Amino acid sequence: MKKHKDLTSFSEHLDQQYGVYGTSTRDAYEAEFETFKLGVMIQELRKEQGLTQQQLAEKCGTTKTYISRIENDASDIRLSTLMRIIHDGLGKHLKLSVG
Numbered sequence: 001m002k003k004h005k006d007l008t009s010f011s012e013h014l015d016q017q018y019g020v021y022g023t024s025t026r027d028a029y030e031a032e033f034e035t036f037k038l039g040v041m042i043q044e045l046r047k048e049q050g051l052t053q054q055q056l057a058e059k060c061g062t063t064k065t066y067i068s069r070i071e072n073d074a075s076d077i078r079l080s081t082l083m084r085i086i087h088d089g090l091g092k093h094l095k096l097s098v099g
Helices: 010-018 024-048 053-060 064-071 079-089
Strands: none
Touching: 010 024, 024 064, 024 079, 053 064, 053 079, 064 079
16 A cells, blocks of 8 residues: 555554644543544434434433533533433343443
8 A cells, every 4th residue: 555655544543643642632532532423423323313402301310411522512411310321211231341
């Protein structure tokens, strides 16, 4: 595979933009990205099940506004609330891992 000397890998771009792993700027970026991924995952699962944000909120005992904030990366989420959304709202099981 030919490498182009003027191309930057995504990993290199992140290092340049946010610093290397372990720096405060990179750690903040990584944390925000994980929150974003969680919101996208909930949104995709909700849509796969044909649920509106209001319907999901009613199933798990929260509000449409809160679901919207989670899906749009504007809210931190408590583990207990996440578990209710996943289990009660979406009928799934939450699996956590540490890496």
